[in-house]
Amino acid sequence: MSETTTRSWRWGTNRWMVLLLVILSAVFAGIFPPLRPHVQLPAELLTDPLFTLPLIGDFQLSNTLVALLLADLILIGMALLVSRAVRRGELTLGGLAAAVEGLVEGLYTLTESTAGKWAKTIFPWMATIVLLVLIVNWTELIPGVDSIGLLDQHHIENPEACTFDTLFRLGSTEVVAVGGESECAAGVVPFVRVASTDLNFTIGLAIISVVVTQFIGLRAQGRAYLGKFFNTQTLFKTPMFGAINFLVGLLEAILESVKVLSFSFRLFGNIFAGSILLFVVGSLVPIFAQSAVLLFEFFVGLIQAIVFGMLTLIFMSLATVGHAEAEAH
């Protein structure tokens, strides 16, 4: 028994606030019925071409880029918070800085247990990927992301009939025929859309991870690292098995590019499917059902970030070890 008696948990005022919010959401769902959302795979562009780069082309601001900038601001804020607390000379940090410190320390312990003496090289890559993907996935939970945006009207034949009231009365943002003559279709283009639902972000991150793995392997083993792909060790001693080993080595090279696809589509598929689920459930059952999906999305975002980082860590530490030593274990 501890000396200070802890207060036993009691029902508080929170349940009344939750009930109030549920009733308010029911009232608002009656006044403004939810719209069936317009979903598209590529990220929506918010502006006209701002400037043109010589080889690459036009640059337009897309809503996933806005979400990525937001995640960057949050990460830089976290880093500045901890560095300010350390520079002030505090030995034990308190509050938010302590949470960040604990997170980074947990990641470093994980890296050390897997990578051994290459932990200092591998840790920046792995921790950046984990923290960035984690914050990008969790922006989905902020109210306003994926929902607040511009009503982008396209395919209008009779602009006067395409009013806000018409759209809301018929409950859909897709093609609405009014009076049999005029057509009106509109879709909400959100200002901020989760960056992991953009294939540019996931494929870019996967390419970075795989390419840096090759560089770390080259640095750890030198030219022997290429022996993994061009396996000519047993080619001359036993020709039959040597040829098979050689072909297996070539297959490993192809496997590296499959890793890029696997990384990117795992993250993309999980988060994109989650956001579609949020849209659809929110428009079908506007009262309280989306909260359960939000809780699920919380865990899915966390798990996908950890899996991305851990796979990067495992492939990088495998690259430093090499096959000959692995067989000798």
Added chain:
Amino acid sequence: MEGDIVEAATILGKLLGAGMAAIGVLGGGIGVGLSALGAVQAMGRNPDVTGTIQTNMILGFAFAEATSIYALVVALLILFVF
């Protein structure tokens, strides 16, 4: 008239294709169940290392889920891009 038929056929093809692509999600369900089976059996034999087993179970779950997510992505591609 012909445009209407082509559009209707496209929508029909899209919906059927997406439905058939979603059958692939079956494999992921079996894989996740197997991963949980292994984890629970291991926890039954050796309850002390529950933490390690849980971590590795989550890792195995993410890998097994990945292939069913690929099938889902194909279905989404068929529905929303083509």
